[in-house]
Amino acid sequence: MSLPPLPRLGFIGAGRLARCLALGFCAAGYPVTAVASRTPASAGRLASQIPGCAALDDPQQVVDSADLVFLAVPDDAIGTSAHTLRFSQHEAQGKALVHCSGASPVELLAPARDQGAAIGGFHPLFLFGGERNDLERIAGCSVTIEADGTLKDTLTALAVALRCHPLSIPPGGRMLYHGAAHYAASFALCSLAECVALWRTLGFAEDEALRALLPMLAGTIETARDKGLANALAGPVSRGDTGVVQKQLALFESLGGDHAALYGLLSRRAVGLAQRRATPPAAIEAIAEAVEESLARSLNQAAAGASGK
Numbered sequence: 001m002s003l004p005p006l007p008r009l010g011f012i013g014a015g016r017l018a019r020c021l022a023l024g025f026c027a028a029g030y031p032v033t034a035v036a037s038r039t040p041a042s043a044g045r046l047a048s049q050i051p052g053c054a055a056l057d058d059p060q061q062v063v064d065s066a067d068l069v070f071l072a073v074p075d076d077a078i079g080t081s082a083h084t085l086r087f088s089q090h091e092a093q094g095k096a097l098v099h100c101s102g103a104s105p106v107e108l109l110a111p112a113r114d115q116g117a118a119i120g121g122f123h124p125l126f127l128f129g130g131e132r133n134d135l136e137r138i139a140g141c142s143v144t145i146e147a148d149g150t151l152k153d154t155l156t157a158l159a160v161a162l163r164c165h166p167l168s169i170p171p172g173g174r175m176l177y178h179g180a181a182h183y184a185a186s187f188a189l190c191s192l193a194e195c196v197a198l199w200r201t202l203g204f205a206e207d208e209a210l211r212a213l214l215p216m217l218a219g220t221i222e223t224a225r226d227k228g229l230a231n232a233l234a235g236p237v238s239r240g241d242t243g244v245v246q247k248q249l250a251l252f253e254s255l256g257g258d259h260a261a262l263y264g265l266l267s268r269r270a271v272g273l274a275q276r277r278a279t280p281p282a283a284i285e286a287i288a289e290a291v292e293e294s295l296a297r298s299l300n301q302a303a304a305g306a307s308g309k
Contacts, residue, residue, distance in 0.1 A: 002094060003067050003154050010034040010066025012059045012081060014042040016128035017100055018072035021162070024135050026050045028161035034062045060085060063095070068154065070122065071099040071109070079108040087115040096151050098122050102178035106146050106171065120147030121174065122155050124164065127185060139163035144177065146170075192217070194262065198255075230276040237270040240281025242290065249294040253301075260298035267291045 009030055011018045014037035023046075026032045036056045037043040047055035056062055063069055063085050073081055078099050087095050097112040102123040109119035126141045128134055143159035144167045145152060152168075159166040169177055196209045204212075224232040236244040245267065252260040271288045274280055281287070 002150055003096060004094075006030055007067035007096075007154060008033045008065070010036075010062035010069045011046075011072055012036050012062050012069060013072030014039070014046045015072060016130040016134070017124065018070065019046055019130070020126075020128055020134040020138060021070065021072070021100075021124070022046060022050060022053075023132075024138065024162045025158065026053075027135065030158070030161065034065045036062045063087065063097075067094060068096045068098065071097060073099075075101050075104045078104050082109045082111045085112060087112055087117045093117075096120065096154070098147070098151075098155065100124070101174070102144065102181065103175050105174060118147070118149070118151040120151050120155055121145065121169075122147075122158070123174075123178075124162075125167075125181060141165070142167050144169050144174075146174065188217070191266075194259075198259070230273045233270060233273045233277075235270070237267060237274050237284075237287055238281065240274075240283035240287065242283045242286045245287050246290050249290060253294060253298055258298075258302060260294060261302055264291055264295035264298055268295065 006029065009022070009025055009032045011022050011032070011034070014035050018035070022032050022035065032050050032053050034054045034056050035043045035047050035050075036059045037046075040055065040057065043055040047053040054065070056065075059081065069085075071078060071081055078101060082097065085097065087097075093116055095112075095116075096118040097109050098120045099106070099109060100122055102125070106119055106121045113119045121144070123144045124138060124141060125144060126134075126138050129137075140163065142165045143155075143162070145155045145159065146169050147155050156166045192210070192213060195213060196204075196206050199209045200206070220232060220234070226232075236248070249260065249264065249267070252263045268288075268291050271284060271291055274284050274287075
């Protein structure tokens, strides 16, 4: 396939992601010609902010008026949408259909490929807030690209136009990539929620807890950026405080539920980071043994509880 240096871009879907990408591409000089959405008002609002962009009722019209179409719809709708779109035989070689999902395979777009269009994936690793400042906040983030040939080059240029870092991902790797990314997003919130729940037993309100915890989290992230994961590790595992680790493991075991299992599993990862340091703590092997013993007890207890239900 061959796309022009500045392909005409179209969007099927007008949610937070589509709004940021469309406005960002427009600001970078790319022609954004059409947008369609299951909610016509959303398409109209987005198109009204982009010179020369039309809000269309039918997604097929977006395909007909653009060179590269971004399918910015929920994952469950990607395959269905791809099956409904038609690419004319004499124009298909200059067309591309790209979805913006992190988890769904590009192969869902096979109906477009079978008609001669190029297909690919373009996933910004970014939490869209839906506000205008997304255009500034997305700078410096990464965009994961799955495509071949000219389309890969075009998508790479589009990522750079957003001031993002392009990443390539092999076919079949999207589910693992997307699932693992939760640890830097949703699961970070889950860790905070666990701390807030435990601190509530000490009388802390959630707003008090977050006011105390969020600056520490921000500092941890900054240190990781500057020094790497292993050298940013803090706490008793990083210092080799075996006694503290043992007492904390015992405390979480006494709480019941899954508190000890979660704490133990994360402590296992902390041990792994500490072992990566140039000079690991002298007591790291003793700490690793204490963690594994606690994990064995807590996981066995959880299994016994599950079997007794």
